[in-house]
Amino acid sequence: MDELRSFVGFGPGDAARLAALAPHCEPDIEPLVERFYETIRRHPEAAALLGDEQRVGRLRRSLADWLRTLLRGPHDEQYLLRRTAIGRRHVEIGMPPRYMALAMGVLRQGLAESARRRLAAQGAQAVAASVAAIDKVCDIELAIMLESYREAYAAALREREQLAALAQLSAAISHEVKNPLGVIASSAFALRELLGETLPDALARHLERIERNVHRAHRAVTALLDFARSRRPRLVRAELNELVRETCSELVAGPRVELVLELAERLPQLELDPVLIERVIDNLVRNALEAVAARGGRVQVRTRAEPGAVVLEVDDDGPGLAAEAKQRLFEPLFTTKPVGTGLGLVLARSIAEQHRGSLTAEDRPGGGARFRLRLPLGGVQAAAAGPPAAGDAGSPGGGGAPGRGASRGEGRP
Ligand code: HEM
Structure with missing residues (x-):
């Protein structure tokens, strides 16, 4: 001073x-x-x-x-x-x-x-x-x-460069792991076929464990690949409600879990990348379903128009966000899931920011968690000229700032 x-x-x-x-x-x-x-x-x-x-x-x-x-x-x-x-x-x-x-x-x-x-x-x-x-x-x-x-x-900018390096590493690891995983899965399948009816119980149990774990590893590898492949948005005019309906129709709510859609009528159209935004919706709803899976519960997906923006909220009445998770939710590699890469929410926020929008998390009134995706109506030009995605290691683009943690990404950690 x-x-x-x-x-x-x-x-x-x-x-x-x-x-x-x-x-x-x-x-x-x-x-x-x-x-x-x-x-x-x-x-x-x-x-x-x-x-x-x-x-x-x-x-x-x-x-x-x-x-x-x-x-x-x-x-x-x-x-x-x-x-x-x-x-x-x-x-x-x-x-x-x-x-x-x-x-x-x-x-x-x-x-x-x-x-x-x-x-x-x-x-x-x-x-x-x-x-x-x-x-x-x-x-x-x-x-x-x-x-x-x-x-x-x-x-x-440093954070973004670190994320770009992380994206490259993710790509390298996932490519290396994907093939051996495929071999393990097909060998397990071949063993089942070969032994058929004669498969002893003990061996069947081991095969089951192999298959289950291959499946888990495969999901983690796919999440890594998603993160590594993040790209600049390819914008088209679309309606958020349609993307929500489409994505949710492919998700399965477990027993005692209710998935409720409360979609506003006549939302204004947005210029967005449907593939990327569906990835965000999938991530948020899947996380919410996982949060209530153990005890059963309710996941609500709402949309509404606000001045200058369209908002999507995903609420669950699960155990909510612990204090540490709330702080670190959007940090790369932070996860509270037994099997999670800690990249899903990083990627989701990165996609929101690439659209000049925001993704935030808060406590849901009455218990549980609330995730809010906000996409501005006027964000198109800015998004097109905005910062590179996590997978791009370029210099800051356009006239804008790199944004809060310019890239973020799998599921609630
Ligand atoms: C030189 C003039 C400016 C001054 C003195 C100023 C001052 C401030 C202050 C005091 C805050 C609150 C910071 C905090 O969180 O502690 C703030 C935040 C903010 N400013 Fe500026 N600002 C200026 C220019 C602008 C301009 C030109 C814009 C928009 C084009 C803008 C948009 C914002 C926004 C959106 C926030 C965040 C508000 C929130 O979420 O709480 N500011 N600014």
């Missing part, structure tokens, strides 16, 4: 001027927040980042608070620390960095106008000194925001 302050010549006099200005500017804070949003809304690519009304509401409060603390200070190390969260958050939502500079201009101008109006009676000198202090503090803010953005972006 010392370096930033000294670079722009922000001294105690500037801090005092801003603090004195704060009560005068208070009536202009909410209108300035409003102007900030109006400006963003006039630019579709920026507006698409705002998300649902809940998020906009949070953002309005954060921004008003940001403006107040910018004036009041104190501009100390704590202040710096709190401000670094903003750049990180902007990386998470995939914001191209130019919007930070542009939006800072809007805020800087709004604050300066407010100072000119409210301090007019104190004379030109007082106004000029306050406007200069506003300029300096906005420069500091922009520097903090861009620096923390750069750091978070680099971290996300």
